Amino acid sequence: MFSSFFIKRPIFATxxxxxxxxxxxxxxxxxxxxxxxxxxxxxxxxxxxxxxADAATVARTVATPIEEQVNGVEGMLYxxxxxxxxxxxxTITFEDGTDIDEAAVEVQNRIAQADAxxxxxxxxxxxxxxxxxxxxxxxxxxx
Numbered sequence: 001m002f003s004s005f006f007i008k009r010p011i012f013a014t015x016x017x018x019x020x021x022x023x024x025x026x027x028x029x030x031x032x033x034x035x036x037x038x039x040x041x042x043x044x045x046x047x048x049x050x051x052x053a054d055a056a057t058v059a060r061t062v063a064t065p066i067e068e069q070v071n072g073v074e075g076m077l078y079x080x081x082x083x084x085x086x087x088x089x090x091t092i093t094f095e096d097g098t099d100i101d102e103a104a105v106e107v108q109n110r111i112a113q114a115d116a117x118x119x120x121x122x123x124x125x126x127x128x129x130x131x132x133x134x135x136x137x138x139x140x141x142x143x
Contacts, residue, residue: 044091045090046089047088048089048118050062050087051086069110070090073092
């Protein structure tokens with residue numbers, strides 16, 4: 001019964017459909033758009049060098065003390081490391097929303113605590129940390 005009204009008046013039905021589409025297009029521009037979430041969580045990368053040491057020695061004398069100190073940093077999700085000949089790299093991944101600058105300072109403080117147990121050639125002058133901010137999808141902005 002309701003549909004027969006529009007079947008008998010096709011011009012009215014078309015005009016009404018056009019008005020609904022235009023109203024929708026106008027209101028789409030006023031709808032709030034949620035920000036895109038971070039694609040990758042914030043990370044801090046720690047790099048150390050121990051010239052002349054093989055990978056096993058780097059793992060035992062450099063990686064173990066640093067990882068023991070860094071373990072438990074507030075907001076840390078996990079950490080992964082890589083030892084090679086004379087080189088050590090640790091990547092600490094933090095929860096979304098963690099202030100990356102504060103996390104980097106906390107990691108650097110913990111590395112300073114481990115510095116006393118590191119070999120002479122791998123002291124803090126050869127150990128550096130670098131924060132990596134989370135990335136966003138292309139075309140998104142932080143507003």
